[in-house]
Amino acid sequence: MAKKKPLDQTTQEKTGVTSYDVARRAGVSQSAVSRAFRKGASVAPATRARIVEAAQALGYEPNAIAQGLITKRSNLVAIIISNLTNLYYPEVLAELTQRLSQHGVRVLLFSLAAESDVEEVLGQVWRYRVDGAIVAARLSTDQLVAFSNRGVPLVLYNRVGEGVPVASVCCDSDLGERALVDGLVQAGHRCFGIIGGPADSYVGEERANAAMNRLAHHGIQAQFVRGRFDYESGGAGLKTLMDLTEGKLDALICVNDLMAIGAMDTARNIIGKKVPNELSITGFDGVSPATWEAYQLTTIRQPVRRMTQAAVAMLLERIESPDISPEQRLFAGELLSGRSARLL
Amino acid sequence: MAKKKPLDQTTQEKTGVTSYDVARRAGVSQSAVSRAFRKGASVAPATRARIVEAAQALGYEPNAIAQGLITKRSNLVAIIISNLTNLYYPEVLAELTQRLSQHGVRVLLFSLAAESDVEEVLGQVWRYRVDGAIVAARLSTDQLVAFSNRGVPLVLYNRVGEGVPVASVCCDSDLGERALVDGLVQAGHRCFGIIGGPADSYVGEERANAAMNRLAHHGIQAQFVRGRFDYESGGAGLKTLMDLTEGKLDALICVNDLMAIGAMDTARNIIGKKVPNELSITGFDGVSPATWEAYQLTTIRQPVRRMTQAAVAMLLERIESPDISPEQRLFAGELLSGRSARLL
DNA sequence: TTGGTCTTTGACTTCGCAGTCATTTCCGTT
DNA sequence: AACGGAAATGACTGCGAAGTCAAAGACCAA
Numbered sequence: 155m156a157k158k159k160p161l162d163q164t165t166q167e168k169t170g171v172t173s174y175d176v177a178r179r180a181g182v183s184q185s186a187v188s189r190a191f192r193k194g195a196s197v198a199p200a201t202r203a204r205i206v207e208a209a210q211a212l213g214y215e216p217n218a219i220a221q222g223l224i225t226k227r228s229n230l231v232a233i234i235i236s237n238l239t240n241l242y243y244p245e246v247l248a249e250l251t252q253r254l255s256q257h258g259v260r261v262l263l264f265s266l267a268a269e270s271d272v273e274e275v276l277g278q279v280w281r282y283r284v285d286g287a288i289v290a291a292r293l294s295t296d297q298l299v300a301f302s303n304r305g306v307p308l309v310l311y312n313r314v315g316e317g318v319p320v321a322s323v324c325c326d327s328d329l330g331e332r333a334l335v336d337g338l339v340q341a342g343h344r345c346f347g348i349i350g351g352p353a354d355s356y357v358g359e360e361r362a363n364a365a366m367n368r369l370a371h372h373g374i375q376a377q378f379v380r381g382r383f384d385y386e387s388g389g390a391g392l393k394t395l396m397d398l399t400e401g402k403l404d405a406l407i408c409v410n411d412l413m414a415i416g417a418m419d420t421a422r423n424i425i426g427k428k429v430p431n432e433l434s435i436t437g438f439d440g441v442s443p444a445t446w447e448a449y450q451l452t453t454i455r456q457p458v459r460r461m462t463q464a465a466v467a468m469l470l471e472r473i474e475s476p477d478i479s480p481e482q483r484l485f486a487g488e489l490l491s492g493r494s495a496r497l498l
Numbered sequence: 499m500a501k502k503k504p505l506d507q508t509t510q511e512k513t514g515v516t517s518y519d520v521a522r523r524a525g526v527s528q529s530a531v532s533r534a535f536r537k538g539a540s541v542a543p544a545t546r547a548r549i550v551e552a553a554q555a556l557g558y559e560p561n562a563i564a565q566g567l568i569t570k571r572s573n574l575v576a577i578i579i580s581n582l583t584n585l586y587y588p589e590v591l592a593e594l595t596q597r598l599s600q601h602g603v604r605v606l607l608f609s610l611a612a613e614s615d616v617e618e619v620l621g622q623v624w625r626y627r628v629d630g631a632i633v634a635a636r637l638s639t640d641q642l643v644a645f646s647n648r649g650v651p652l653v654l655y656n657r658v659g660e661g662v663p664v665a666s667v668c669c670d671s672d673l674g675e676r677a678l679v680d681g682l683v684q685a686g687h688r689c690f691g692i693i694g695g696p697a698d699s700y701v702g703e704e705r706a707n708a709a710m711n712r713l714a715h716h717g718i719q720a721q722f723v724r725g726r727f728d729y730e731s732g733g734a735g736l737k738t739l740m741d742l743t744e745g746k747l748d749a750l751i752c753v754n755d756l757m758a759i760g761a762m763d764t765a766r767n768i769i770g771k772k773v774p775n776e777l778s779i780t781g782f783d784g785v786s787p788a789t790w791e792a793y794q795l796t797t798i799r800q801p802v803r804r805m806t807q808a809a810v811a812m813l814l815e816r817i818e819s820p821d822i823s824p825e826q827r828l829f830a831g832e833l834l835s836g837r838s839a840r841l842l
Numbered sequence: 843t844t845g846g847t848c849t850t851t852g853a854c855t856t857c858g859c860a861g862t863c864a865t866t867t868c869c870g871t872t
Numbered sequence: 873a874a875c876g877g878a879a880a881t882g883a884c885t886g887c888g889a890a891g892t893c894a895a896a897g898a899c900c901a902a
Contacts, residue, residue: 170570170627170648172888183852188890198850213647218625219572220888222563224857226514233607238592241585248582251609260622263577263607265595278604281562283514303557304514385790419791446729447763448792516858527882532860542880564858568887 171214180208191216222283231469232262232279232287236269236355240383241412242439242456243290246311249462250288257470259285266291270354273297280304286469289313292356307472309465313356319480321472323465327357327438330454330487331364334407334436337489337497339372343405343434346376347395349413351383358383361409361438377403381413388416389424396425404433405495411437411444411453418449418494434495444490452495454487461485515558524552535560566627575813576606576623576631580613580699584727585756586783586800587634590655593806594632601814603629610635614698617641624648630813633657636700651816653809657700663824665816667809671701671782674798674831675708678751678780681833681841683716687749687778690720691739693757695727702727705753705782721747725757732760733768740769748777749839755781755788755797762793762838778839788834796839798831805829 173187180187182201189195190205197205208214222228231254235243251261262282264275269292276297279287286307293301293310298318301308310322338346348365351358362378369376377398381387388408395403406421408414414437421427421435429435430452437444440455464483472478491497517531524531526545533539534549541549552558566572575598579587595605606626608619613636620641623631630651637645637654642662645652654666682690692709695702706722713720721742725731732752739747750765752758758781765771765779773779774796781788784799808827816822835841 170888173890174888184889185852185854185891186850188888189851192890196850201850213644215621215624217567217627217888218622219563219566219627220857221890222857223561223567223859223888224890226857228563230606238588238595241588244582244585244588244591247588247607248609251582251607252611255608255619255622260626261607262574263591263595263605264599265592267596275599277559278562278599280559282604283561283563300557385786415790423791442729443787446759447767514858518858528859529861529882529884530880532858533881536860540880545880561858564887565860566887567858567889568860570887 170217171212173214173216175212176205176209176214179212180204226283228283228285229259230262230282230284231259232264232282232284232289234264234266234272234275234279234287234289234291236266236271236291237383238265240410241441241443242410245441245458246290246462249458250466253462253466257466259470268354269352269356276300279306286473288465288469292354305476307469307476309469309472311461311465314482315480321468321480321482323461323468323483324485325454325456325461325487326484327360327364328368330438330489331361331407332368333489334452334454334495334497335365335368335372338405338407338434338436338495339369339374340498341434341496343496344374345399345402346374346405346407347392347399347403348376348378349381349388349391349395349406349408349417350378351381351409353380355383358409365407365409376407381408383410383412385412385416385419388413388418389420390416392417392420392425406433406435408435408437411439411441411451413437414451414453414494415443415449418451430494430496434497436495438487440487440490444492450492450494451490452492452497453490455490456487457485514561515556517558517560519556520549520553520558523556524548570627572627572629573603574606574626574628575603576608576626576628576633578608578610578616578619578623578631578633578635580610580615580635581727582609584754585785585787586754589785589802590634590806593802594810597806597810601810603814612698613696613700620644623650630817632809632813636698649820651813651820653813653816655805655809658826659824665812665824665826667805667812667827668829669798669800669805669831670828671704671708672712674782674833675705675751676712677833678796678798678839678841679709679712679716682749682751682778682780682839683713683718684842685778685840687840688718689743689746690718690749690751691736691743691747692720692722693725693732693735693739693750693752693761694722695725695753697724699727702753709751709753720751725752727754727756729756729760729763732757732762733764734760736761736764736769750777750779752779752781755783755785755795757781758795758797758838759787759793762795774838774840778841780839782831784831784834788836794836794838795834796836796841797834799834800831801829 173184177184177187189197190202288309290311314322350362379391379394381391421429427433437451437453444451444453517528521528521531533541534546632653634655658666694706723735723738725735765773771777781795781797788795788797
C-alpha cells in the first residue's frame, strides 16, 4: 500500500520547519536564528545573511503560536461585532482590520447573532490570550470588569461602559439627533415619529433617547416604535406610525439609515406620501446607499476613518502601557443634507 | 522605586491562571486538570467536579496558544477576503464565521485592499499555523502550491484553482449569465453593453466572459467596459457605453449588483432613460439592496447559505482528513426577475 | 604582547498544556 | 484474604521559540 507520500522533502515542509532546522542548515545555534528574526538583536550581519538565506530555502516562518506562548504576546486582537450584515459595520471592520494589520496585529473575529450574545464568545477570547479587544456589542458590568481583571485592554466602539470607566470611541448621538431635530422643527414639522432599534441595542436606545429629549426641549412628544435596524422594519415602522398618528405624521426620525431607506421606499411606493414634501425622513450612520441618487438621505455621517483610527490608536496604546486610564473620545458626525427631509 | 504592582492577587490573575494553579487548589496534579478539560479522558467524576470548581473559582480558561503548540491544532482558520465593503461579502463573512464557530473553530480575518494583495498576508497565515483557510481572492499557482506544500487545507470561494486542482465553492457564472442573456435576447434586446470588474478580479472576468460567450452564441457582440464593482463605476460605465453605442444601448449587463444599481440611478436621473422600458439592466449576486423597492433588480442570487455551508463542510472535512482529493462544488444561482429588465 | 571593552555566539531554561507511561487505587472474584 | 483487571492518577517530557547568562571572539590601546 505504498501509495501517498509524493515527495519526502514536501512531507518535511508540511510538518513545519522549525528554527532548529534553519539553525542546522545555516550552521548556527537556534538562538542565533531567533535573534536573526528579531529587530534589534545582536547578530553579525554576515551571520544574519546566512540565516535568512537558509530560512528562505526552507520556507521557514517563525511559529507565532510558540512565540506567543513564551512572550505572552499573541499579537492577536479580538473584534466582537454584533450585526455584521448591517451595512455600517463592514466598513468599520475593514478599516479596523487593515489598520491593525499595519501594526503587525492580527484580528480574531467574533460575529454575534444578537447584541447580547457576548457571554458565549468571551470564553474563547480569554483562551486565545488576545492582547486586546475592540467591541461593538453590549457588555454587562461584570463583563467589563472581567476584561479589566484579566488585564485585557478594551476599547468600546459606539458604546460606553455603563457604570464603569472604559476606553471608548463614539459618534455623538446627542449632537447628531439635535441637529436633525432642530432642523426639522425649524422647518415647521410638528408630528414626529421615531423608529428605534431593538431594546438590547445600545446605539438604538441612545439615539432614540437623544431625539426624544431634543424634541421634548421643543415641547414636542413623538410617537415611538421599535425596529430591527433592517430595511423591512423601516417600512413596517412607518406604517405603524402612520396608524398611530392617523396619517398626520410629517417627520420620521430613524435611528439608522437602513430603516430610513426602507421607510422612504414604503412612503413613496406603498403609502403614497411624497418625500420630503409630505413627509421628511432622517437616518443615522451615513452608509453608502444613503447617498445613492434614489435616496439622498438626510442623515448624520459617522466619521468612520477617524473613529477607527482612534480606536486602533487607543487600543495599541493600552497594549503597550496597560495602566493608561480610560478615555472617551466622542466624535461629532457630519450632517448630510439630502433630499429626504426639509430642514431648517 | 517600588512603584507599580497595585495588588498582588490581581497581578496574578492578570498574568494568567495556569493549570498548575488549578491543580494546586484542587489538590491534584496538572495532568488531572488537563484531563478534566478534555472530553473522553479518564477522570473520576468527583475529581473532575473538584477541578471544575477550582477552575471556576480562579477564572481558569485553558490557554489555547499552549494547546495549539503541543497539539499542532490551533483551531484557527484564516479567512482572506478582498473587498469587505462590497456589500456581498459581509453576508458571506458573517455566515462563515458563525458556522465555523459552531464547530469550535475561530476565525483569523485578513482583509485585502486589492484582490491581488494576497502575498503579503500569506506569511502571517503560515506563522499562525492555521488549520485551514477559506479564500475569496485571487491566488497564483505558486500560492496555491504553497498551501498544499505546507499542508494547509484550502477552500476557494467563488474562485477555482487556475491550473491546479483545489477545493472550491462557486456560484455558476455561465448558468447565471446565460439565463440573463437568453432572457434579454428573447425579449428583443439587440444593443448590449457589459460592465465588468477590475482586471484582477476573478469573478469579474468570469461573469463578463460568460455573458459575452452567450451573446456570441446568439450572434451578438457587446460593448465592454470595466468598473470597480462600486456604485459610482456603474453610472460611469453606463455613460461610457451610451457614448460607445451612440445612445442605442438597450440592454446593460453588470457583473455585480452594486454597479447595476449605480447604472439604474444614472439611467433614470441623469441620462433620463426609462428602466426597463428603454433600457434593461441586470446585475449579479442578489445583495439586499437589489430587492429594495426602488430598484427591484433583475439579477442572479447566489445561494449564500448553501455555499457557505458547503465551504465550511469541505474545509472541516479536509482538516480532519488532509488527503481528501479536491472537489469543485458549483451552485446554480436563482434568477430574480425584478423590474429592472424586460426578460423573455 | 597583554589587558580591557564591546560584540557575537551557543547552552540551557522556560512558557502552559497534552500525552505517554508507570504507579496506585478500587472492585469484584475466587 | 488474596488476586487480577480496570480505572484513576501523577511524574515527566516535549511542542517551538525567546531570553538569560556565560563563554568566546574581535578590536583597540598601551
